[in-house]
Amino acid sequence: MKKLLSITLLLSGFFVFAQKTITEKQIFASMDSQAELFLKATKANSFSIGIVKDGKTYTRHYGEMDKGKGNKANNSTLFEIASITKLFTGTLMAKAVLDGKINLDDDIRKYMTGSYPNLQFNGTPVTIKDLVSLKSGFNKDLPDRSELLKVRNDSTAFKVEKLEKSYTKEQFFKDLKSIKVETMPGTVYNYNNGTLQLTAHILENVYGKSFETLLKENMLIPLQLTHTRLHINQNETVAKGYDGNGGLMPLLPYSLWGAAGYMKSTLADLTTFLKFELDKKNQLVQESQRDLLHNKNYWNAYFWDEVTINHNGRNARKHGGAFGTQNLFWVFPDYNIGISVITNQAGENTYGNLYSAVQNLIDDLKPFGQKLIGREIEKKCFENIDSGIAYYKELKKNKSDSFNFSDESELNNLGYKLMRSGNIISSIKLFQLYVSEFPNSGNPYDSLAEAYFNNKEYALSEQNYRKSLELNPENTNAKEMLLKIEKETGK
Template sequence: MGWLSGRFMCVLMAWVLAAPLAEAANRKQEVDRYISGFHQKGLFNGTVLVANEQGLLLKKGYGSANLEWKVPHAPDTKFRIGSITKSFTATVVLQLVAEGRLQLDDPITKHLPDYRGDTGGRVTITHLLNHTSGIPSYTSAPHFKADSVNPYGVAEFVKKSCSGDLAFEPGTKYAYNNCGYYLLGALIEQLTGQTYAQAVQARIFGPLGMKDSGYDVTATVLPKRASGYAPTPGGYVNAPYLDMGQPYAAGSLYSTVEDLYRWERAFHGDTLMPAELKQKMLTPGLQRYGFGWVITPMQLHDGKTHVPIIFHSGGINGFSSLLVRVPERKEVVILLDNTTQGGLQEIAGGVLSILRGIAPRPARIPIGKVLMEALGKGSAAEAIATYRALKKAKEAQYDFGESQLNTVGYHLLRGGRVADAIAVFKLNVEMFPKEANCYDSLGEAYAAHGDKEQAIANYRKSLELDAKNEHAVKMLEALEQPAATR
């Protein structure tokens, strides 16, 4: 009896130990199949890392790091991570706070004495960290695209592009702002006596063993660096050149999914900064933005479950990135893409759904992608006809979200096809008559076309639907001014 009982206990223990391993293997396969579905439909091309409190669940590359040579992606492929850079910049700033070199309520002129005093004396370090400074972002300036290929020194760029008149009183509103983080980079250099790249290397990359991360310099021969691509109506093209001195502390770092996993794991302890400063960093401010991170709930694919997450995304010529953390379960989803796909939050939401036993939405082809291809072969009228036909016959297979037509319309607008952009934006208004953003975009296209009356009408409609639409307010002020005062 004792022998039978002992044997039963051994079998039971073996089953208890094997069950979690089998479940993890099944989850890994399910996540892999799910992401493969996006890759097969041309919606993801990059590397993925998924982990939980037990450790790594999936680490894999999908597609090519270089489309010309068909070099496959691998977990150590290096990507530009765009605005995920901001989480590193914010961390260095908070380390300087911990060292007593600055205070969060210091005005920026205390540490950047050459900055204009009338505005810099009212903008604090906190305002820069949480995008409430009111300083206009240089990436929104009309000349940015043409100027983005030019090299600048830090002081020169601050004076030229990050010293504009305040758009609002600091601390009163939120406006995502690359100037804020550029200025934080300049401040880091001023206080450490190092370049921004050296400071991040010495304070974060080196101590955490992030050997495959750094400040991206185009001229450097960097092993295993992915090439960046942009979609066009005719297919992918090499992404436009960007001088990496311009994104700087707001977006110029490169990394891998493996290194970003090391970065994420460091936040589960207090090695990066004291606990009280980490708490400040991860406390949501206006629009749920903390210091270098967004703190918000994510709705999973059952439409009912909400998971508290901490995340940051990134987008820079040819690259999209996303790092999503669920601290309470030590889950992380890291997605790096080199074809400017976007839609990474949909993938991350599906992965987190799978980890909770929730069936994810299958990969749906963005209708914007279909229209871009149609525009490469025919007219805007033919593309719109394709949209209507697919929505009627195969709606479940495509993503017909409001942003799809908006993206296509702006692609046409930037390409000088203003009349076609108007047609696409009008279709979006027809499909989403209660979305303020659709009318705002149509107003912008009419303004570009010189149709002031229609531009005003659409901006007014946008404001009716969203009284907080500051872009519409600003455009109406400009459009409704008497000609003599403009």
């Protein structure tokens, strides 16, 4: 399974390492190195990095916005920030809670216009904290794009664009009456843009102002985010976006309240927003990042992808993906470091490479703490997989405090790098190590099964997909792959 999230606990040795001084030269060297790796791996035209460290900002831009045009991005280039918009929506909801306008444990229908007897599960209503934690239990998104996304091709983005453009608030409220809450609210993660639009409606009701006005008055103006907004001026242009094959993509259309992903911003403004999200003394920041459902190890807070405690201390991550642009916004408060990376590409492997870039940047820039084990053994694994695995075991035996061995994503990501490079046998051996290190997790078996499938070892692939399903019955990928194996083997 390619996108494994880090769910590890804070390590007992996290704060025992001696601090070292990271120089400005080292910061820019790390940025240059990661940009080179990213552009090589993705073939993207452009890559921008913004870092806030100890209150100081560092930015650099690489490549060109449009191939052959020589038009390098700068700190004033407007990008679609897509789902980073959700952090603004979540912060406004956190403010409403702190203002006493909303109670987290209240039924969401208390703040809605109209009657919605369907928004409950066996008599248990969806509460505000379920909504903002992305655990509403709603059975579909609004608008419902599921049919359009079943078969993805070069025209999919344009079909979704057409749907979004024509979708109205009247249709939204009509469709909301057909929503079914299929799981107990607060229990199952469900990334749903419709819940963000509903949040905007609730905010308008409790404050008596438009969502856009609330954004301006409470965030954009106070934080001096002068180039961040829902609607751009006529004389402004937004960076063009491309798919993984270099095809020009449409911009996300304005839809409903724009609360799920319509905002535009610049790297300069995003680094200012990083500073805001790193402020441990700001009550609004702390509220918007806190664990609402008492998950302890990792949580979604107010519309974050994940807030977790691991080898990087407490950290919070949000990914924004448009048709042709992707960005990753990540704060590490225990190190007083924030990182925002943007590219005007949205390909199959763009997110994974953005994730790796940020992980490597924080690995370089943090003054203490455990380092990435996957990064440490990568070179040896590519040269000789058996030597790489032996090196892993040696480090785990002799330097377990120096490297992070508890994060599953380390071996998972390295295994996929090997697979994508064509080293299928090496990836199988790496995933076998992954399984042996995390035998009670479903994801290692899923990844090993995929490697076996790609090597046409269907019996072993089936065996591991079934083990993954045994450990994680919600693994839809395993179910789909087992059907593919049936077709391949004629069972």
